[in-house]
Amino acid sequence: MTEESPKYFYWAAYAAAACWVAQMFIGTVDMDSMQRTAAVQPIMDGWLENVVLQGLWILMAVALLFFSSACRTAFLAHPGIKSGYATALHSGWLLAAVGLCASAWTNQSMLAAAENADQSGVQVLAYLQVYGWFVTLIGLSTAFIAVGLGDRRTGLLPAWFTYATAVLGFLGLLGALHIPPGGLLCYLLLAPWLVAAGLLLSRVSRLGGRRHGAAEAVRD
Incomplete structure (x- = not known):
């Protein structure tokens, strides 16, 4: 018996990427305008944008949870992986979703x-809303590092993608420590990374399913 996630678990990466791109265009609270005017007014003026932004974050969190399950299953299904890497990447995505x-x-x-x-x-909560990204960044960095280091043992993904992911994870950690430009790079590259990872893992899953089916046919 082989472990395999439903294909829509990989599609969750595309949904998460779409939500991330959409929230980039909406943006968070403009702290400068809040300091120039009464704090309540900018929030009420952008009430609809904030509601949409909130919905995108929630949808993305759910999508990341499904995608994290697909990642963990894909890694655990490979005989060369150590379970610690799969647990670390799953925990990283979970922390990103919590953020x-x-x-x-x-x-x-x-x-x-x-x-x-x-x-x-409003002023206190606006700061928390803007800098909630910090928690998400730590989770993303953990997941990226776990994917990069774990895949070095399995060869599940292309080497260029593995090394790029590990580097992005370490840069993200530096960004969390206020060392630029890691945080910005993670912010900008998250959506294309999710699309690429979804495509690659989905392909690996299909190939693994075919090999398992062929092996079962030979045994029969």
């Missing part, structure tokens, strides 16, 4: 504070 959920939660709290004209509450 997105935390951003959505603080965004919802910020909207509630704005509706109640709570100036100080």
Whole structure:
């Protein structure tokens, strides 16, 4: 018996990438405008954008959880992998999803504070909404490093992708430590990475399924 994820688990990577690109165009709270005016006003003016942004974060978090399961299953199905790498990458995606959920939660709290004209509450929650990315970045960096190091033992993915992923993960960690430009690179390259990873892992899964089917046919 071979472990294999449903193909839509890999499609979740495309959904997560689409959500990430969409939220990049919407953007987070403009802290400068909040300092120039009453804190509540910019939030109320951009109420719809904040609601859409919150929805995108939630959808992306769910998509990442499905994709993390696909990644873990693909790695565990390979005989050369050590389970620790699969657990680490799964934990990294989980932490990234938690970061997105935390951003959505603080965004919802910020909207509630704005509706109640709570100036100080809005200002504090706006900072938390903007910098919730920090938690997501740590999770992404962990997942990237685990994928890069783990795949060096399996050859599951192309070598260029493996090394690029590991480098991106270490740069992301440097970004979390306020050493540029790692955080920015992770932010900009996350969507194309997800699309590429989804395509590559889906292909590996299909090939593995065919080989398993051929082996079963030979035994029969």
